[in-house]
Amino acid sequence: MEMKxxxxIVTGGASGIGREACLALAGKGANLIVADFNIDGAKAVAAEAEALGVKAFAYKVDVSKAEDVEALVEFAVEKLGTLNGMFNNAGIGLVKPFLEMDPASYLKVIEVDQHSVYYGLYYGAKKMVALGAKGTFVNTASIYGSVAARGSFNYNAAKAAVVSMSRSGALELAEHGIRVVGVAPGFIDTPILGEDESVKAPLAAQHMHNRLIQPEKVASVVAFLFTDAASAINGATVPVDDGFLSFKV
Incomplete structure (x- = not known):
């Protein structure tokens, strides 16, 4: 077990990519903090992870609040004895045309999708350095961190910042034996899309294989990035987008 x-810590761990990442990491032997605002969902995923033979604890967190993320890091060390990394995955979307995107709508997404990654990196890395622990941070960016999408000015800005923070964090933390990388999913088949094929089909058509990406496909890449086999990947944001960024026309 590569990560025994x-x-x-996994934020946004109650569903979607976060849930699948928890299970993939547990399958490699990692002990987990399943952090989410949805505490019931987090508890369910923690139980699934424990069934794989690891320690897992659920924690309710509002990642948009610095003090909540700081407390999350302290909880992780209290329960697991150390900290070796964090999957900064929690995020939201709020689609509005730019001229209707008032400051409150803009900041709601920025605070969750961008500021939370800084909080995770800052408090997590400080704790790891204090403990003398080495490890890895993986941050969820998006294909929309590299290209624009109508109605997503806030989300585009936040995810572009995550790409940059992953790069800059890697540079700043390398001397402490800490890697920082990003992952940029394409269109993922999660419940947030609903069951309306008229919504899902146009998104799927933008991938090379004309289908949505299953969340476990992203999770397998995330889990790999935490392992020593990925130690030469640092500062980069890895697309998991079925060719969207390379071949979209």
């Missing part, structure tokens, strides 16, 4: 006894 490693201690990893």
């Amino acid at each position: 006894d490693q201690a990893i």
Whole structure:
């Protein structure tokens, strides 16, 4: 088990990519903090992870609040004894035309999708350095961190910042034995899309294989990025987009 006894925090761990990442990491032997605002969902995922033979604890967190993320890091060390990394995955979307995107609508997404990644990196890395622990941060960016999309000015801005923070964080933290990388999913088949094929089909058509990406496909890449096999990947944001960024026309 490549990650046996490693201690990893996963935010947004109650569903979608976060849930699948928790299970993939648990499958590699990592002990987990499943953090989410949806505490019931987090508890359910923690139970699934424990069934794979690891320690897992649920924690309710509002990642848009610095003090909540700081407390999350402290909880992780209290329960797991150390900290070896964090999957900064929690995020939201709020689609509006730019001229209707008032400051409150803009900041709601920025605070969750961008500021939370800074909080995770800052408090997580400070704790790891204090403990003398080495490890990895993986941050969820998006294909929309590299290209524009109508109605998503806030989301585009936040995810572009995540790409940049992953790069800059890697540079700043390398001397402490800490890697920082990003992952940029394409269109993922999660419940947030609903069951309306008229919504899903146009998104799927933008991938090379004309289908939505299953969340476990992203999770497998995330889990790999935490392992020593990925130690030469640092500062980069890895697309998991079925060719969207390379071949979209």
